[in-house]
Amino acid sequence: MTEPTDVEFRPLTIPASMDASDADEFREFTRVRNEVYREIAGTDDDALTPEELLPHYQPSPEEIRYVWVAVVDGEIVGRVSVDLPLEEGSRAAFWLIELLRAHQGRGIGTAGYRLIEEKAREHGRTVLQSWTQHPDAPGSRLEPPTGFGSIPEDRAARFYLRNGYTLEQIERESALDLEASAPDVARLLAAAEAKATGYRVVQWQLPTPAEHVAAYAWMKSRMSTDTPAGALEFDEEVWDAERVARHDRKTLDGGRTMLVTAAQHVATGELVAFNELVIGHDPAAASHQEDTLVLREHRGHKLGQLVKCAGLTVWRRGIAPRSPKVITYNAEENRPMLDINEAIGFVPVAYNGAWKKVLE
Structure with a gap:
């Protein structure tokens, strides 16, 4: 896939509060997050306000969190994030990539994923894990080794497979x-x-x-x-x-x-x-x-x-x-x-x- 030339990944500005002078980017970041979930699920069940989301982005002694916004033509179109738990001896990194539908399929996710592996290796993490929703669709399906459930081999699944991931478990939302x-x-x-x-x-x-x-x-x-x-x-x-x-x-x-x-x-x-x-x-x-x-x-x-x-x-x-x-x-x-x-x-x-x- 051709490398996108019009995307910038920059660290998210995390304000001390939503009343701070530098809070506008976090407000837009939250709006885009909610829109991505709305596009996937068709509901606002997972929507949060910036005020609700911000406490989860403040520094924590439990983990290091790196967050980048994907910016195209000056507009935030998605986010890339990786969390590194700080338990002693941890090998794990947990990550996500979320993009607005109009900007998918252009290599932005692939470029963002490189940031994730770079940070994981930089911190000595070798087990990378991630979750994503897979709306039901016809066609071939994937089953985890647990033997419970399956998902369609959709665009998101192909992204994981292409980057060397295995499907380990199915999680039901009810x-x-x-x-x-x-x-x-x-x-x-x-x-x-x-x-x-x-x-x-x-x-x-x-x-x-x-x-x-x-x-x-x-x-x-x-x-x-x-x-x-x-x-x-x-x-x-x-x-x-x-x-x-x-x-x-x-x-x-x-x-x-x-x-x-x-x-x-x-x-x-x-x-x-x-x-x-x-x-x-x-x-x-x-x-x-x-x-x-x-x-x-x-x-x-x-x-x-x-x-x-x-x-x-x-x-x-x-x-x-x-x-x-x-x-x-x-x-x-x-x-x-x-x-x-x-x-x-x-x-x-x-x-x-x-x-x-x-x-x-």
Whole structure:
């Protein structure tokens, strides 16, 4: 493919706040990001305001993030980003390339990808991983080694294959109609409460109360080790009170609301399962279900169903009554969680491919 001569990649200017004098580029960057997602999915379910997005681009002790804007004729047409976790001994780099549809197929993505490999090698990273949505389409399909799910061999898939990547996992995006699902949520909550003897529900909105910080930190750390990952590689994360505080600030500084619903083992007082629901500044926008986990030693008591349904009940009734739906993501082989989601009323709306390359 011919090298594009009219594109410039320049580091994104990240302002201290959206009131700063240099915030205009980040505002346009966010608009283009949202437009790319709208072109792919046909919805604004993943749209964020600049104020919501900016806290995630501030410096963090957990990772180094490099971001470039792709500029053509003075206009931002996409972004290139690579995240380098700072866990000790990490080999991983996580990246994305997103371009407006009108600028695809011209070699801009290929040129941007070189920046990613350069930064990965510069920092000694050898495992490159990336996710992208693959809207359903006729024709040949690709299946991951997990044996669960498939995606079309579309333009994005061919880009990954051409650059030496293998498809490792399929991730399902699901949506739940909050109002229509209410009767099923109530029924499943009652069933979970009957099964989960010896446990009780504990809930809070961020910021995390001091009495729950240590337990929440431990459960968040388990997300990096106890969820299905196929052959993808994730570093075991270390969470402490400071990291929980940073996590909370990212949400709150962006004007977002998060509800954490946990299951507490009554005999020990330990928190052993949790679920997160979050919404942005628009009370009528889609909500998102983020992390859900049941610690391994407490599985088999319907605690996943308990925390999901208890959270959805409070969410719909009191926290986000105008939100029409909830979006969530699960590995396609994560049948225990998908069983719960499907029973509640979540339906598949999209599939993402998880791609991996090991540098020589």
